[in-house]
Structures are given as structure tokens and as C-alpha cells.
Amino acid sequence: MINISAIPSLSKILTEPVSDVTKTWKVGQVLNATAERNANAQDNVLIRIGQSLLEAKTPVALKNGDALKLLVKSLGETPVLKIQTAASPAPQIAAQNLKSFIGRQQDLTSLLHLSQKIIENSSTPKMIKQQLVDLKQQLPSVVQLTQAKTIKKLIQNSGIFLESKLNHLHHHAQQQNTLRQHAPQNAPLNHDVKSQLLRISAQLQSDAPELAVKSPITITRNLGTVIDPLVKQFIKGEINITQLSTLLTTQLPKKHSQLIQQVLTTADISLLPKELKNSFTILLNHLQQQANPKQMQDNLSGQLKTMELLQDLKAGVDGALAKITSQQLTILTRETDNLLLLLFDIVLKDKNENHLIQFRLEQEKSAKDKKTSSWTVALNFNFKELGPVQARLHLTDNHISTVFRAEQENTANNISKQINLLDTAFRRIGFDAINLDVSRGNISKPRDFPKNVHILDEKA
Numbered sequence: 001m002i003n004i005s006a007i008p009s010l011s012k013i014l015t016e017p018v019s020d021v022t023k024t025w026k027v028g029q030v031l032n033a034t035a036e037r038n039a040n041a042q043d044n045v046l047i048r049i050g051q052s053l054l055e056a057k058t059p060v061a062l063k064n065g066d067a068l069k070l071l072v073k074s075l076g077e078t079p080v081l082k083i084q085t086a087a088s089p090a091p092q093i094a095a096q097n098l099k100s101f102i103g104r105q106q107d108l109t110s111l112l113h114l115s116q117k118i119i120e121n122s123s124t125p126k127m128i129k130q131q132l133v134d135l136k137q138q139l140p141s142v143v144q145l146t147q148a149k150t151i152k153k154l155i156q157n158s159g160i161f162l163e164s165k166l167n168h169l170h171h172h173a174q175q176q177n178t179l180r181q182h183a184p185q186n187a188p189l190n191h192d193v194k195s196q197l198l199r200i201s202a203q204l205q206s207d208a209p210e211l212a213v214k215s216p217i218t219i220t221r222n223l224g225t226v227i228d229p230l231v232k233q234f235i236k237g238e239i240n241i242t243q244l245s246t247l248l249t250t251q252l253p254k255k256h257s258q259l260i261q262q263v264l265t266t267a268d269i270s271l272l273p274k275e276l277k278n279s280f281t282i283l284l285n286h287l288q289q290q291a292n293p294k295q296m297q298d299n300l301s302g303q304l305k306t307m308e309l310l311q312d313l314k315a316g317v318d319g320a321l322a323k324i325t326s327q328q329l330t331i332l333t334r335e336t337d338n339l340l341l342l343l344f345d346i347v348l349k350d351k352n353e354n355h356l357i358q359f360r361l362e363q364e365k366s367a368k369d370k371k372t373s374s375w376t377v378a379l380n381f382n383f384k385e386l387g388p389v390q391a392r393l394h395l396t397d398n399h400i401s402t403v404f405r406a407e408q409e410n411t412a413n414n415i416s417k418q419i420n421l422l423d424t425a426f427r428r429i430g431f432d433a434i435n436l437d438v439s440r441g442n443i444s445k446p447r448d449f450p451k452n453v454h455i456l457d458e459k460a
Contacts, residue, residue: 021052022079025072030084035066056081098329105326106319108193108347109356112136114309114316123306125207128313131200138191139349151346155359158344159194159324194324201317204310210246211307211314224275226251231279235286241296245303249311257304264301350383357381372397380445386411388443399433400426405441412440 025031031049039045045058047068060083062068069084115132118124138157144150166189189195204211227248234244249257259271260280267284269277287293287300327343342361347354360378377393387408394401402422406412416438426434 021049021054022075025075025079027072027075029072031070031072031081033068033070035062035064035068037064038062093332098326098333101322101326101329104319105323106316107323107356108320108345109354111313111316111320112139112347112354114312118309118313121306121309123302124309125203127203128200128207128310131196131203135193135196135200136349139347139354142348142350145346145348153191154346155344157191157193158346159192159197160328160342160344162189162192162194163328165189165192194321197317197321197324201314201321204314204317208246208307208310208314210250211311223252223256223273224279227276227279231283234283241300242303245300245307249304249307254308254311257308261301261304264297264304267297353384355381355383380443389415390443398431400431401435402437404438405443406438407441407443409440412438 033047033049036046036048036053039058039062041059041061042057044055045062047054047056047070049070070081071084073080073082112135115136119129119132119136140150140154145154169189230239230244230247230251233239234241239247248260252260256273256276259273260276263269263271263280263284269281269284272280284297287296290296323345327345330343331341342359344359346357346359348357349355358380360380362376364374364376374394374396377395379391379393380389382388387406389404389406389411392403392405404412404415404419406415419436419438423434423436
């Protein structure tokens with residue numbers, strides 16, 4: 001259900017005063033209505049209820065003639081109506097799709113930390129390495145994040161607007177009749193985080209397609225029954241050393257793959273579980289009989305390490321994509337009085353550290369002046385030197401209120417000492433009513449998905 005707030009219309013288009021009509025309504029009553037003209041989301045629309053015409057701001061696009069059922073949510077000077085029609089099932093569909101992403105989502109900082117190891121690995125495929133370098137190089141510094149233009153670009157490239165960019169490019173290309181097959185290569189998408197992650201995912205699929213069908217052996221199964229045939233195929237020359245390393249990585253749990261790397265380096269078979277000792281004794285004996293046994297052992301160990309890193313990379317990319325998609329779907333599932341919600345993350349670099357800032361933006365209705373927009377912005381971050389901190393900003397016209405909350409007492413004290421700098425900066429850009437405060441206490445994490453969306457739906 002989506003709220004719309006009725007706005008008194010010009011008297012010249014009414015058959016009777018709005019106030020007389022609303023006196024007959026009751027909270028909880030459902031009204032049959034019809035849209036009298038086309039309107040985009042957030043535009044004013046004419047709605048006919050019986051013999052009366054009302055003008056209201058609609059949060060969804062409507063077409064002339066659309067039938068609506070409106071629930072009377074509250075009365076008073078400005079009645080609030082909620083759309084009850086089933087014509088727009090987007091929130092329900094989004095909530096259903098959101099469930100598949102919640103359990104897999106990861107922050108981008110984890111992926112960036114892993115990417116440095118992959119970049120430094122000499123066996124990493126060249127294209128994947130370059131794509132990870134590009135992803136890291138576009139991170140802004142702390143100084144750059146103080147610039148309004150930089151922040152705007154970072155928000156636009158945070159990933160949550162990718163589909164709208166693609167839609168815009170598609171329509172533009174249709175008009176110009178120059179639509180390319182590979183839209184992500186277009187310049188406007190080169191720095192979009194979600195577009196970059198999708199390109200990395202596609203390159204992984206190209207360079208290591210076996211990772212997509214990874215099915216590690218469970219503890220209840222005999223490891224030897226699966227690994228023995230692979231070793232025999234390698235000895236017979238049916239698979240090469242790269243294929244062997246790929247198959248071992250996708251078939252074995254990670255800890256066993258790491259043990260094999262140690263055995264190849266030390267030749268100490270005792271490190272392996274008993275069900276693998278026989279297979280790898282045969283494998284080591286075969287390698288020792290080759291012209292360059294040490295080189296072949298090191299090659300296999302290095303290949304296993306590379307495949308392990310690529311496997312972790314795939315999980316990290318999938319998790320980061322799931323996080324962005326969850327943020328996009330959360331916006332569609334909301335059923336509140338707020339007009340707009342944006343959830344997104346920005347990562348910045350400071351020396352050798354990457355810092356995550358989580359943003360939450362909401363546009364609120366102003367009870368006093370319908371022409372004035374009110375915004376609430378929440379920023380959550382956890383820098384090593386500061387600990388968990390949340391900043392909440394409330395903006396209405398040229399008025400701004402900001403409250404900092406820090407878990408560490410030293411951090412709260414340091415922010416208090418520097419708060420006058422923020423006051424000066426706000427006044428310099430045009431705010432004339434400023435309220436600033438700093439407090440100490442526990443920080444609650446921003447809610448990235450609706451409380452009523454569960455990974456598992458169970459009935460007692």
C-alpha cells in the first residue's frame with residue numbers, strides 16, 4: 001500500500017468545496033476513485049471521487065482513467081489517503097525477490113581487501129587483475145570527499161542507479177539508432193560500481209567457468225572416491241595441471257585445498273587426512289619422476305592458490321552485487337509516509353585503509369508548508385581511529401540540524417571540539433538556522449531491508 005496526500009485543488013475545478021466532501025469521510029473508509037489525467041510519480045494528479053474532483057500528489061505514475069481504491073488514513077485540514085488498488089504489485093514482488101539477496105550480501109570493503117591479494121598474485125588472469133585495479137583506483141580520498149561535486153558523482157556511481165542509466169542509454173540509442181550490444185562499455189557506465197562488478201563477474205565466468213558449478217564434498221562423503229579419479233586422469237595425461245588444480249579447488253573444501261598446497265611445498269603427506277594420503281602419495285611419486293619435479297609441484301601449488309583466490313573473488317563479487325541489489329529492492333518494498341528513500345554505500349581510501357560510509361536518505365512531508373521539502377540523512381561509519389559513529393542531518397529549506405553519536409567517549413569529545421568548523425561551513429553555504437549536537441552511546445546499524453522480509457518463511 002502506498003500513501004498519497006490530498007492537496008486542496010483550485011475552487012474553479014470543483015463541483016463542491018473539498019472541506020464539505022471530506023466531512024462525510026471516516027477513517028478506515030474505502031473510496032472508489034478514478035484518475036482524471038496522466039501523472040508521473042511525485043506529480044499532482046486529478047482524482048474523481050463521486051461528483052468531486054480532488055488534486056493530490058501521487059507517489060506512483062497514473063494514467064487517465066485508472067481505477068483506484070483509496071483508504072482514508074487520516075482526516076483534518078489535509079486528509080491522507082492510501083492507495084489500496086492491486087494495480088501496482090511492485091512492493092510485494094520486490095519483497096519476494098529481496099529474500100534471495102539478503103543472506104548473500106557483503107560490503108564492498110571486504111572485496112577490496114581481497115582484491116589486493118589477487119592483484120599481487122602473479123598467476124591472476126590479466127583482465128581480472130586490470131578490472132580490480134580500476135575498481136580500486138576510482139576510490140576517493142578523504143580530501144576528495146569534502147567536495148560536493150565528488151560526492152554527487154560517487155552517489156550517481158554507487159550502483160543503485162545502474163538500471164536507470166541503462167534505460168536512459170537504451171532510449172537515447174533508439175532515438176539515434178546507434179544502440180550497441182555491450183552497453184556496459186559506454187562511458188557513462190565505466191565508473192558505476194555495479195557495472196564494474198558485473199564486468200568482473202562476467203570475466204570470472206570466462207576465465208574460470210568451473211567456479212560457477214562449485215560443489216565441495218561434504219564431510220559425510222569419502223574424499224578419496226572423488227579425488228582418486230582426478231589424480232589418475234592427470235597421470236594418464238587426460239587432464240593438464242591447470243585442469244587438475246581447477247577440479248581440486250571446486251571439489252575440495254577450502255581447508256583441504258590449503259593442506260594440499262602445504263604438502264606440495266613440504267612433501268609431508270602426514271598433513272593430509274587419511275582418505276587423501278594414498279592419492280597424493282601416488283601424485284607426488286609421479287611428479288618426482290618428471291624432468292622438473294620441483295617446478296611442477298610449485299606450479300600446481302600456485303595454480304591451487306590462484307583458483308582459491310578466484311573462488312573467494314567470485315563469492316565477494318556476488319556478495320557485493322547482492323548488497324547493492326538489496327538496497328535497490330528495499331526502496332520498492334516501503335509502505336511509509338516518506339516520499340523517497342535511498343540506501344547506498346560509499347567507500348573511501350585513507351592511506352592503506354578502506355572506509356565504508358553507509359547512507360540513508362529520506363524525503364519527508366512538511367506539516368506546515370506543502371511547498372517545503374524536508375530531508376533526513378543518516379551516515380554510519382566505523383573508522384579504526386574513531387570507532388562506530390552515526391551522523392543524522394535534518395534539512396528543511398535553509399534550516400539544518402545535525403546530531404553526531406559516537407560509541408567512544410574520546411571520539412565524542414573530539415567531535416565536540418571541532419563542531420564549530422561544521423557550523424562555519426554550514427553558514428558559508430547559506431544555512432542561517434543551524435542546530436548541532438554531539439552525544440555518546442551505542443550506534444544502531446542502518447536497516448538495509450524491511451523488518452517483515454525474512455530469509456525463511458515458516459509456519460508453526
